[in-house]
Amino acid sequence: MRRAVAGEAAASLPHLLSPRLLAARNALARAPMRALLLALVTALFWAGSFVLFERTLAYFQTITALGPLLTQRLLVMLFVSFFALLVISNVVTALSTFYLAADVRLLLAAPVSYRRLHQARFVETLVASSWMVLLFGLPAFLAYGVVYDAGPLFYAGTLATLVPFLIIPAAIGVLITTALVLVFPARRARDGLLVASVALAAAGYLALRLVQPERLASPAGFAGFAAFLAAFEAPASPFLPTTWAAEVLIALLGARAGEPLFYLGMLASTAAVLYLASAGVVERVFLIAWSHAQEGRSGPRGARPLARWLRRAAAPLPRTPALLFVKDLTIFFRDASQWSQLLLLLALVIVYVYNFSVLPIDDGSTLAATLRDVVAFCNLGLAAFVTSAVAVRFVYPAVSLEGRAWWALRAAPVSLTTLWWSKFVIAFIPLGILGEALVAVTNRFLGVTPGLTAVFMATLVFVIAAIVSLGLAFGAAYPRFDSRNAAQISTGFGGVVYMLSCLGVIAAVIALEAWPVSRLFWHGAAAVPVGGVERVAIALAFAAVAGGTTALWAIGRRAALRYLADLQP
């Protein structure tokens, strides 16, 4: 089933990749400030990661006997973690690039061979999946080089190792994806992979927290980590690419004698074989797999219990809010890219509550009491921060997710004000419940008085209202109708600016309430009633918070209505 060879001459690999490159170039040219901001954030992250790894490795160097062993173990752990991430990422990405991307149809209709198609899509898959490893991995490898005072050969060897190391999981990903698509419809496979990825991420986040990494902050804890690493039975099988990659770098670091060229050869040859295997398989079965991938997903005929249940739940609401409630939630629970984020939210909430449950505030000391008061106050900011993070994922994309079907709402006899209120209430109620529950539960762990908890919860109502209003405004100002993935929408420029705005609001509220809350804590601890003048000052401070957040809510609402009126998907 190989196409005519003439197709290969007609479209070179760079030519097939040119739309992506040109799109990236055009995006950069149109929004240079965004690119600059992104570069700055990346640079800061790299610097922070580098410092972390450098400190860790420097510490290992002080452990005379175990130092090299710990270095090796950490390197193997890094490669194992990266490899696992890369395989998952490549499987998900390959599904999109090979079978779901809109331009595949164009390429199939053109005189482009399957071989060339595979080459182009393989490169795209590899680049799209590998950037995260490069983001996290390069500072780590650089830290190794610095700590071990490695020569240029190490850095060249690292780059030479990374190339086949990235190709291997990309080829595995393409093979797995092709097999999946031959069995399942592409959309169902994508949804399943998406949910599995998110569930794994949430489980990983939970596991990381539950092993209590804060113990590393203490010398005893760090020594314990070192001991753990020493005993870590990482899969050091000689047949794994992760072992080969580690062996190359370890030898080039001079940490241990080795055969870097041999292991580099293993990596390169395995990458070549797997790449050719993926090319051969895709060449042979691509049209069958792609045709199969176009099959839509048929749901159960007749009864759709979710929609029926939602209609019943929405019955007490006024007509338009009820319709929007049913529509938005129906779509939410049928879109795996949206509801799967609830898994991450659940992990976030569990870790948040767990953090407070393990705080050392019960030893009766003055320090513990002070820590409790400070943490209780910061809890307000932290709960607001968590709520903001949720709002970025769920509120900010709300307008964009209307997509090009926005015309159906705008052409209907429903005012923008009604639409805005419906969106606001649908978002505010669950976020409010989340934030208030977080503060109420964690304040109980902290032993904060009910009066102060009530003050915090009242403040949070105003803050969350402002956050939701701003989320709708930013979402309308920076709509992205080209993406159906809520997570993707929220990581755009507008989402970043919105998150920063929320942080600004939270910081301002914390600053305004710092003094009155500290006075209330003091009076509570000293059992002294609040005097007349101080009472007025405290009331004014809280009034400023309420007034400020209400003003932000109103500004957000006005801005959202203005942007929504001009919205043209």
Place this chain on the structure above:
Amino acid sequence: MIRCIALRKTYGSVVAVDDLDLEIETGEIFGFLGPNGAGKTTTIRMMVGLLAPTSGTVTLGGHDIRLEPEAAKALTGYVPDQPALYDKLTGLEFLRFVGGLYAVDASDLERRGADLLEEFGLEACADELIETYSHGMKQRLTLAAALIHRPKILLLDEPMVGMDPQGALALRRLLAGLAAGGVTIFLSTHSLGVAEELCDRIGILDRGRLVAIGSLPELRARAAERPDLEPFDTSLEAVFLSLTAIVGGEG
């Protein structure tokens, strides 16, 4: 029933719609023709309230679209040029949702939705997600949604695009039946055959300006007045080409 008075839309220095004046009577089928980029979709979007005009007014059933938008929209059904829908809803759920927006009574809505789905040949996939529908099916569903509330005015932007011959014939018959029942229909189309067969009057838009308006005989007469033109056939296509060519030459 539909009135546009000095309707204008500019984007910076670009004039998309240039002082458009139109009056369409109840039960009339008005065809809106023009080359690509003439401003037809912009005009319809202003009429339905999706786009704010730079100046001028649009009145639907006596209600100004800017001053009384809900009242105007309640009378109007709209079919956009691209049938973008909610992919994760079923056809029936979408009709239910749109019908609810137009305050169609709940009991009437179920029956009406089922009737429309059957009329448009979608009853077999009423419970399938819209993401599985073909382009033609989405087009038909959009039409059904536009009719769910029994509108007095129907604004259609290129409704024939992507329709098979049977679908197009069924649509022409439907529109003729609706007009006979008193529904005012404003229809933009590239299909001159449809305009010729169906429309009581035709307006030709070119570069944002209404260059001709009238019944087909009136337009033929106007085109024939040009002494510099060769004798030509009297089809709408020829009339259209000559009138837009005249404007292009003068421009």
